[in-house]
Amino acid sequence: MSILAELKSPESLRGMSRDELKELAAAIRVRLIEVCSRTGGHIGAGLGVVELAVSIHAAFDTPRDQLVWDVGHQGYPHKLLTGRNDRMETLRQERGLSGFLKRSESEYDTFGAGHAATAISAALGMATARDLNGEQFKVVAVLGDGALTCGLAYEGLNNAGASGRDFIVILNDNEMSIAPNVGAMSKYLTSIQRNPLYNRFRSAIGTVMDSPPARRARIGALVRKWEESMKAFLTPGVLFEELGFRYFGPIDGHDIDVLMDTLVAVRDFSGPRLVHVITQKGKGFPAGEHIEKWHALPPGHDPATGKQLKVSAANAAYTAVFGKGLAELADENPKLVAITAAMPSGTGTGLFASAHPERFFDVGIAEGHAVTFAAGLATRGVRPVCVIYSTFLQRAYDNVIHDVAIQHLPVVFAMDRAGLVGEDGPTHMGLYDIAYMLAVPGMTVTAPKNGAEMLGLLRAGLLHDTGPFCIRYPRDAAPDIVPPIAEIDPVPYGTWEIVRKGAGSRDAGGGIAILAVGTMVPQSLAAAELLAEEGINSTVVNCRYLKPHDANTLKAVVADHQSLLVVEEGSVVNGFGAHMASVVAGLDERVRVIAHGVPDEFVEQAPRAKQLASVGLDAAGIAARVREMRQGGTRSSRLRAG
Numbered sequence: 056m057s058i059l060a061e062l063k064s065p066e067s068l069r070g071m072s073r074d075e076l077k078e079l080a081a082a083i084r085v086r087l088i089e090v091c092s093r094t095g096g097h098i099g100a101g102l103g104v105v106e107l108a109v110s111i112h113a114a115f116d117t118p119r120d121q122l123v124w125d126v127g128h129q130g131y132p133h134k135l136l137t138g139r140n141d142r143m144e145t146l147r148q149e150r151g152l153s154g155f156l157k158r159s160e161s162e163y164d165t166f167g168a169g170h171a172a173t174a175i176s177a178a179l180g181m182a183t184a185r186d187l188n189g190e191q192f193k194v195v196a197v198l199g200d201g202a203l204t205c206g207l208a209y210e211g212l213n214n215a216g217a218s219g220r221d222f223i224v225i226l227n228d229n230e231m232s233i234a235p236n237v238g239a240m241s242k243y244l245t246s247i248q249r250n251p252l253y254n255r256f257r258s259a260i261g262t263v264m265d266s267p268p269a270r271r272a273r274i275g276a277l278v279r280k281w282e283e284s285m286k287a288f289l290t291p292g293v294l295f296e297e298l299g300f301r302y303f304g305p306i307d308g309h310d311i312d313v314l315m316d317t318l319v320a321v322r323d324f325s326g327p328r329l330v331h332v333i334t335q336k337g338k339g340f341p342a343g344e345h346i347e348k349w350h351a352l353p354p355g356h357d358p359a360t361g362k363q364l365k366v367s368a369a370n371a372a373y374t375a376v377f378g379k380g381l382a383e384l385a386d387e388n389p390k391l392v393a394i395t396a397a398m399p400s401g402t403g404t405g406l407f408a409s410a411h412p413e414r415f416f417d418v419g420i421a422e423g424h425a426v427t428f429a430a431g432l433a434t435r436g437v438r439p440v441c442v443i444y445s446t447f448l449q450r451a452y453d454n455v456i457h458d459v460a461i462q463h464l465p466v467v468f469a470m471d472r473a474g475l476v477g478e479d480g481p482t483h484m485g486l487y488d489i490a491y492m493l494a495v496p497g498m499t500v501t502a503p504k505n506g507a508e509m510l511g512l513l514r515a516g517l518l519h520d521t522g523p524f525c526i527r528y529p530r531d532a533a534p535d536i537v538p539p540i541a542e543i544d545p546v547p548y549g550t551w552e553i554v555r556k557g558a559g560s561r562d563a564g565g566g567i568a569i570l571a572v573g574t575m576v577p578q579s580l581a582a583a584e585l586l587a588e589e590g591i592n593s594t595v596v597n598c599r600y601l602k603p604h605d606a607n608t609l610k611a612v613v614a615d616h617q618s619l620l621v622v623e624e625g626s627v628v629n630g631f632g633a634h635m636a637s638v639v640a641g642l643d644e645r646v647r648v649i650a651h652g653v654p655d656e657f658v659e660q661a662p663r664a665k666q667l668a669s670v671g672l673d674a675a676g677i678a679a680r681v682r683e684m685r686q687g688g689t690r691s692s693r694l695r696a697g
Contacts, residue, residue, distance in 0.1 A: 057082050065112035065136050065163070076113060076311050080106045083132050084339045086143065091131075094146045095478065096154055099337040100199070101131035103229050103308075107332060108132035110314035111195065111225070114322055120193040121165045121181045125174035125202050127155030127482075129227065130164075137163035147478040149661035155482055169482020170450065171420045172202040175211030175224060182215075182222045193322060199227030199334075201397055204419025216299025216327050223321060224300065224329045227308065229336040295329045304331025309338065369532040374471055376506040376533050378403025380513060380540040381440060381469075382410045387541075390438045391517065394429050396422045402442040402471050422447050426454035426466070433464040438517055445470040445485025445527060452491060459523045460495045466523050467516040468492075473502070473527035474574060474624035475653070475667060480660035486653050488527055489572070489625040493602055493634055497522040500602040502573030504554075506533030507543055508599060514545035529574050529624065531663060551605035555583050557594035557616075566616040567681055568594040572601065572623040572631055578667075579622055581674035586681055593681060601631050604638065613639055618647040618684050622677055624667075627652035651680050 058075065059082040062068075068076065083105050091098040109132070111122060117137075124130050134152060135143065139161065145151025156164040166177040178196035185192060202208045203226070215222055292302035303321055306313050314332070321328055385391045385407060392414040399405040399417055408415040418425045422443055429439035441448075448455070448470055459466045473485040492500045499519060503509035509528050516524035554576065557566060571579035576597045583593050596612060598604065598621075612619070619639065621632035632650025639648045653670050667673045671680060 068113040097128040100128035103336040114318035123178040172205035172207040300329040308332035308334035374403040380510040382407040422451040430458040468525040477663035481657040490629040499524040504576035505535040506537035511546040552597040555595035558592035568616040575622040582677035
């Protein structure tokens with residue numbers, strides 16, 4: 056049995072020799088590659104912190120000592136060390152281990168995290184509660200994966216340093232978030248790693264401090280003063296020192312001996328302190344290290360080579376279609392620029408970056424800055440497109456309202472990963488953008504039925520110059536083969552499309568119309584076909600503009616139908632269905648409007664198709680809801696399949 060298989064909890068690490076800890080780290084790296092090759096997952100960051108995770112759990116008394124990992128991408132080795140090795144094959148699977156950290160999953164997961172830069176603020180809260188409660192334990196925040204491009208990290212550092220509390224931050228510096236890190240802080244941190252004068256100085260200090268005890272005592276005070284002055288002159292440590300942290304580093308994050316010596320020493324100090332650790336993202340992965348492609352893997356890779364075992368035959372993903380179309384539009388429009396927040400590959404904008412580097416801006420994990428930066432560009436006639444995941448744009452909601460909408464600035468928001476996102480689970484669900492964007496005065500809200508319509512809406516958004524414009528699209532393959540954008544016209548502003556006309560009318564005592572949003576148009580058409588086999592002929596409307604809606608088409612539909620079923624892949628609370636209920640009530644109070652969307656609860660990880668079915672947003676679920684309406688059902692939530 057391997058050393059990893061025998062490990063039951065981190066307590067066992069504290070009796071291991073350094074050689075055994077190194078053996079354990081090697082076993083963890085092999086296990087991660089094997090598991091993620093089958094299950095998929097965020098492998099790059101996890102491989103980079105193997106030795107760090109081993110050393111932290113060996114040096115600290117977890118779970119009594121509270122360990123807070125930033126993001127969760129770094130958490131896979133932590134899971135292996137905390138009693139979950141035998142369940143790793145369920146990673147990101149339905150009812151399996153989460154791909155992120157989750158408080159309900161383990162007492163060692165002290166704080167859940169799917170978005171970056173939460174660790175310092177959360178850990179400071181724990182340290183403050185400890186002191187208020189008169190307790191005694193250590194609190195460690197591991198900040199990494201590019202979080203120092205995020206403003207929340209600085210807010211936490213500023214407050215933590217000023218607090219004077221017993222509090223440790225470990226800065227995991229791998230020069231990468233998902234893409235290579237950007238910005239001044241990245242350059243600042245990198246400079247210390249490559250400064251030969253400082254490294255020679257550190258070596259000299261080490262030699263002096265290895266001297267006999269009597270000699271160390273005589274010169275200790277002088278050395279400390281010299282070290283502080285040289286550190287201020289040569290290193291980025293002065294920034295953290297000025298913020299109130301005692302700075303240690305940088306140290307090799309893959310050297311367990313150095314890590315253990317440092318962490319044990321730092322553990323026994325008090326006050327705010329920061330350990331700067333240099334790691335290599337993706338270390339040990341056979342297909343290459345420090346490569347953006349290997350930040351995360353889909354399932355089905357060869358663990359020896361990293362190659363995909365089975366190539367998908369599906370249509371191009373919405374993300375890829377959008378990225379290609381945006382780059383082609385930039386060929387036509389010299390004023391068009393693209394902005395993303397550390398996600399050029401995840402948002403498909405890498406192609407734009409290659410074709411138009413001077414007009415591509417990756418601002419790091421800084422969504423609020425991305426939006427206000429776009430607003431500034433728009434004031435000078437530039438046409439910015441902010442390409443940000445729906446779940447991440449939530450972090451910039453104030454900027455959307457205050458900096459863009461109030462000033463009526465023409466910024467296009469491309470919200471990738473809208474709706475249900477499958478195995479990434481609740482932290483990454485893009486279920487709230489319909490509700491939060493509908494609430495913004497002057498915001499145009501759209502959702503395409505397929506890839507070609509998405510590009511037509513993008514064209515329309517760039518022609519719209521009187522306020523912000525957003526497009527939501529899913530983490531899925533587009534249902535169509537999309538032509539070049541040069542062959543696609545803009546979708547007429549504020550229009551709907553009747554894609555199927557039902558036979559029944561309200562005057563004949565029947566008639567149900569399905570108002571379908573975006574991804575729900577194909578599903579609703581399929582549902583209508585199922586219903587037609589039973590003699591139920593329903594109308595299907597493609598509500599591609601949610602705001603402003605097509606008032607003329609809506610009036611015609613209301614006039615001819617007794618009931619409307621609004622189907623949306625978003626939160627049913629305050630969504631498009633709720634909006635339509637209010638609008639239709641002002642037209643004809645006799646017409647029933649039923650909202651059919653994602654329920655008021657967090658949806659757990661599972662394949663996207665299964666998630667859709669579980670909330671009744673597949674063809675069978677929509678058809679079942681129509682049948683229920685015909686039988687007089689009035690539920691305003693969704694049908695739970697099964």
